[in-house]
Amino acid sequence: MISVTPQQKRLFAALVVFAALVLAGCGFSTEDNGGGSNDPGTEGITLYSGRIPAAIGPAVDSYEKQADRDVQVRFAETADLAATLVEEGDASPADVFFAQEPGAIAAVAEAGLLTKLPQNILDQVPARYRDPEGRWVGVTGRARVIAYNRDAVSESELPPSPFGLTDPKWKDRVGWSPASSSMQEYVTALRAKYGDDRTKQWLEEMVDNGAVAFPDNVTIRDAIAKGEIDVGLINHYYVAQAISEEGPDYPVAVYFPPGGLGSLMLLTSVGVLESSDRKPEAFAFVRSLLSPKSQQFFTSSSKEYPLAKGVAPDPSLNVPIDKIPVSDSSLVDLKELQGTIELMKEAGAL
Amino acid sequence: MAAARRAPLGLLAAGALIGAAAVLPAAYLVVVIAGDLSAALETALSSRALETLLRTAALTAAVVVSSVAIALPIGWLTVRTDLPARRLWAVLCTLPLVIPSYVGAYLLVAALGPNGMLQEALGVDRLPSIYGFTGAWLVLTLFTYPLVLIPLRATLRRIDPQLEDAARAMGRGPLEVFRTVILPQLWPVLAAGSLLVALFTISDFGAVSILRFQSFTAEIYVAYQSSFDRVAAAALGAVLVVSMLVLLLASSRVRGARRVHRLGPGTLRPTQPYKLGRWRWPALAFCSLIVLVAFILPVGVLIYWASKGISTGSTSLNTIAALGGNSLLIAVWAAAVGAIAALIVAALAVRYPSRVTRVIERLAHAGYALPGILVALGLVFFATRAVPALYQTIALLVFAMTIHYLPLAVGPIASSLVQLSPRIEEAARGMGRGPAEVFRTITIPLARGGMMAGAALVFLHAMKELTVTLILSPIGFKTLATDIWTQTTYGFYEASAIPALVLLAVAAIPVYLLSEQGAAPS
Numbered sequence: 053m054i055s056v057t058p059q060q061k062r063l064f065a066a067l068v069v070f071a072a073l074v075l076a077g078c079g080f081s082t083e084d085n086g087g088g089s090n091d092p093g094t095e096g097i098t099l100y101s102g103r104i105p106a107a108i109g110p111a112v113d114s115y116e117k118q119a120d121r122d123v124q125v126r127f128a129e130t131a132d133l134a135a136t137l138v139e140e141g142d143a144s145p146a147d148v149f150f151a152q153e154p155g156a157i158a159a160v161a162e163a164g165l166l167t168k169l170p171q172n173i174l175d176q177v178p179a180r181y182r183d184p185e186g187r188w189v190g191v192t193g194r195a196r197v198i199a200y201n202r203d204a205v206s207e208s209e210l211p212p213s214p215f216g217l218t219d220p221k222w223k224d225r226v227g228w229s230p231a232s233s234s235m236q237e238y239v240t241a242l243r244a245k246y247g248d249d250r251t252k253q254w255l256e257e258m259v260d261n262g263a264v265a266f267p268d269n270v271t272i273r274d275a276i277a278k279g280e281i282d283v284g285l286i287n288h289y290y291v292a293q294a295i296s297e298e299g300p301d302y303p304v305a306v307y308f309p310p311g312g313l314g315s316l317m318l319l320t321s322v323g324v325l326e327s328s329d330r331k332p333e334a335f336a337f338v339r340s341l342l343s344p345k346s347q348q349f350f351t352s353s354s355k356e357y358p359l360a361k362g363v364a365p366d367p368s369l370n371v372p373i374d375k376i377p378v379s380d381s382s383l384v385d386l387k388e389l390q391g392t393i394e395l396m397k398e399a400g401a402l
Numbered sequence: 403m404a405a406a407r408r409a410p411l412g413l414l415a416a417g418a419l420i421g422a423a424a425v426l427p428a429a430y431l432v433v434v435i436a437g438d439l440s441a442a443l444e445t446a447l448s449s450r451a452l453e454t455l456l457r458t459a460a461l462t463a464a465v466v467v468s469s470v471a472i473a474l475p476i477g478w479l480t481v482r483t484d485l486p487a488r489r490l491w492a493v494l495c496t497l498p499l500v501i502p503s504y505v506g507a508y509l510l511v512a513a514l515g516p517n518g519m520l521q522e523a524l525g526v527d528r529l530p531s532i533y534g535f536t537g538a539w540l541v542l543t544l545f546t547y548p549l550v551l552i553p554l555r556a557t558l559r560r561i562d563p564q565l566e567d568a569a570r571a572m573g574r575g576p577l578e579v580f581r582t583v584i585l586p587q588l589w590p591v592l593a594a595g596s597l598l599v600a601l602f603t604i605s606d607f608g609a610v611s612i613l614r615f616q617s618f619t620a621e622i623y624v625a626y627q628s629s630f631d632r633v634a635a636a637a638l639g640a641v642l643v644v645s646m647l648v649l650l651l652a653s654s655r656v657r658g659a660r661r662v663h664r665l666g667p668g669t670l671r672p673t674q675p676y677k678l679g680r681w682r683w684p685a686l687a688f689c690s691l692i693v694l695v696a697f698i699l700p701v702g703v704l705i706y707w708a709s710k711g712i713s714t715g716s717t718s719l720n721t722i723a724a725l726g727g728n729s730l731l732i733a734v735w736a737a738a739v740g741a742i743a744a745l746i747v748a749a750l751a752v753r754y755p756s757r758v759t760r761v762i763e764r765l766a767h768a769g770y771a772l773p774g775i776l777v778a779l780g781l782v783f784f785a786t787r788a789v790p791a792l793y794q795t796i797a798l799l800v801f802a803m804t805i806h807y808l809p810l811a812v813g814p815i816a817s818s819l820v821q822l823s824p825r826i827e828e829a830a831r832g833m834g835r836g837p838a839e840v841f842r843t844i845t846i847p848l849a850r851g852g853m854m855a856g857a858a859l860v861f862l863h864a865m866k867e868l869t870v871t872l873i874l875s876p877i878g879f880k881t882l883a884t885d886i887w888t889q890t891t892y893g894f895y896e897a898s899a900i901p902a903l904v905l906l907a908v909a910a911i912p913v914y915l916l917s918e919q920g921a922a923p924s
Contacts, residue, residue, distance in 0.1 A: 136873050143786035
């Protein structure tokens with residue numbers, strides 16, 4: 053039989069007492085999700101957010117102050133939240149869904165769970181950044197770009213599109229992140245525009261040319277800064293964020309390749325649930341996300357492109373937004389990601 | 403006589419309820435699959451699913467074999483030999499269990515991945531890739547082998563030395579004694595530990611996603627993330643449940659109908675430890691290597707990151723304390739509820755073996771074989787329809803954790819019951835006590851050690867759990883694990899190190915208990 057020493061009994065007893073204190077004393081603490089404010093406003097809408105607190109906090113706060121309402125936020129992976137919304141159906145406690153990736157909100161809309169947004173909301177965003185049927189709008193844009201080390205490469209050397217990075221002169225100098233969802237979305241857009249054969253050929257040539265695989269955008273950026281690689285395929289705002297932290301001497305710069313699908317705009321987007329019984333408040337929240345103040349926050353803090361009309365991108369974003377293509381596929385067909393993953397595996401990139 | 407006994411009705415009813423609860427996520431899969439049977443069959447029977455299944459089976463087999471290969475020598479060294487500081491080694495070698503697989507995986511990438519720490523230290527251009535099978539195998543082995551080690555050590559302590567002494571007296575060498583006398587007695591516990599490692603491997607998402615191994619669980623997530631196809635995900639989940647049943651059958655075949663409790667009277671005589679002599683150096687080297695790779699290096703990286711995180715002033719102690727309190731709240735409740743539920747399941751299976759109690763025991767494993775996302779979505783489905791008032795409450799979250807990790811507690815409790823001769827209970831019955839009274843006054847007190855071990859294992863896993871917490875917790879409820887997730891999602895590794903270290907520190911308490919399980923006969 054298992055015997056227990058007196059010390060173990062004491063330890064276990066201590067643990068139980070500690071736990072009891074936790075249970076009795078503080079109950080559980082739910083911190084304010086928005087980020088800072090502790091305004092005890094009246095209970096308001098529930099938001100399912102695929103974007104992390106740091107990315108949306110102040111925008112949520114500003115709505116809470118202005119509307120004198122508390123926003124309840126559930127944070128999780130965008131795809132998991134989409135799946136949760138589908139299972140909840142009409143019983144969902146959520147009023148608003150804020151998606152990090154474009155495919156997820158399209159899937160929720162396809163399941164008939166999103167209500168059509170009022171025209172005055174839709175009108176705030178150019179047509180190419182929203183659902184043709186009006187069930188969701190883009191909030192911010194994240195561009196796929198080429199980042200490079202200014203000490204090792206001059207901008208004039210860079211090719212007009214990532215297709216040029218298969219040139220022998222870039223051998224072993226390029227970093228990418230085949231496993232990240234943003235890279236996979238980019239490849240999906242390539243497939244839609246150039247077909248599977250051309251895309252696969254590019255992937256294979258990249259692998260043959262010694263493209264270095266990193267786990268994510270951040271590690272690519274840091275490797276470029278350290279001079280381990282000279283260029284990398286990443287989302288633009290990672291570099292902009294580092295520049296605003298490290299100062300103008302930061303050695304990494306971004307380059308928006310002008311040719312073809314050189315760069316690509318990926319949207320974060322928001323929709324209101326059909327099942328919501330607080331639709332007017334939910335619409336007000338969406339309007340608030342598209343307000344100049346929130347859009348200004350998104351662009352100045354995360355360096356993403358504001359999508360609402362009439363809001364200027366952060367000065368560091370020196371490529372005009374309409375120069376960056378939004379692939380048709382980035383609106384709905386990003387559900388094609390499965391095929392992309394298979395293609396990337398066949399090409400040896402994954 | 404034991405087989406003929408009928409289970410008390412109350413116990414049986416409780417067991418049936420627990421079985422029904424544990425099977426809820428699997429029932430959800432059936433509901434979804436029934437909605438589009440042909441599409442589900444197409445996914446489940448596709449060549450892609452088969453390939454993924456084979457790949458996952460290969461990974462599972464590799465992880466099980468290497469876990470046993472690590473746990474067996476360490477277990478034997480720390481229980482039966484004069485290894486210096488063996489109790490310390492026992493604790494150190496159990497500690498890797500506190501490291502969540504997703505943390506272990508990103509630490510491995512940071513250390514051994516492209517442009518990682520090792521590459522920087524060596525100054526070479528490229529290292530062999532750790533992505534895919536190699537990395538997943540390494541991480542899952544290093545952070546789950548204690549699931550074999552813990553019950554193994556408990557069993558080694560309880561083995562009757564008389565057989566061994568007899569074999570030795572007849573002139574058999576130590577290796578031969580181990581092979582012919584000790585090992586046969588260990589098969590059941592090795593099978594039970596391997597089952598837990600195997601089920602952990604097939605349902606893990608953290609390690610395989612970061613290390614890009616396309617396992618069955620990763621495929622389920624792909625079904626959600628890229629095609630948002632719940633039927634495909636459910637069909638793949640159903641294949642996992644079937645695999646789980648196959649593993650259970652295989653494991654119970656190994657465990658078989660062996661009698662493990664002693665027949666002789668009296669208490670165990672303390673065993674004479676083997677003298678290692680010069681062999682203690684390779685033995686120490688082996689233990690050091692495992693502890694270095696599976697615990698000291700990962701924790702070292704975390705401490706290094708944490709020191710950078712503190713210097714940038716990004717963490718508030720109050721926040722960490724609140725997160726730790728929330729983690730503890732869930733883990734303690736899940737451990738308590740899980741241990742009680744597991745006792746009922748184990749007592750039924752061990753004491754009242756019958757077709758019904760066997761089915762209940764197998765059903766209890768259903769929630770552990772499934773990845774967190776399917777457990778969570780299954781409860782989303784049922785709770786929003788049946789008990790909307792409980793949806794996204796602490797109660798539902800604890801319930802989810804309990805059914806997700808129930809088998810972790812059933813194992814130790816069952817083995818403590820198996821080793822306990824049913825004759826004690828029979829004697830009590832013979833003296834006129836009712837079955838419920840015997841259960842309360844004899845079975846529960848004697849299974850206490852197993853219950854503590856089971857509770858500790860559930861506690862540990864509930865602390866580390868991520869997906870179920872993100873989806874089912876009350877809104878705004880954050881734990882250490884969800885905070886780690888928030889930080890790492892955006893590459894704030896330094897900021898994630900502090901909650902990760904706090905999680906490790908809290909989780910180390912039950913690990914200490916586990917490694918000391920049955921330390922000395924009282």
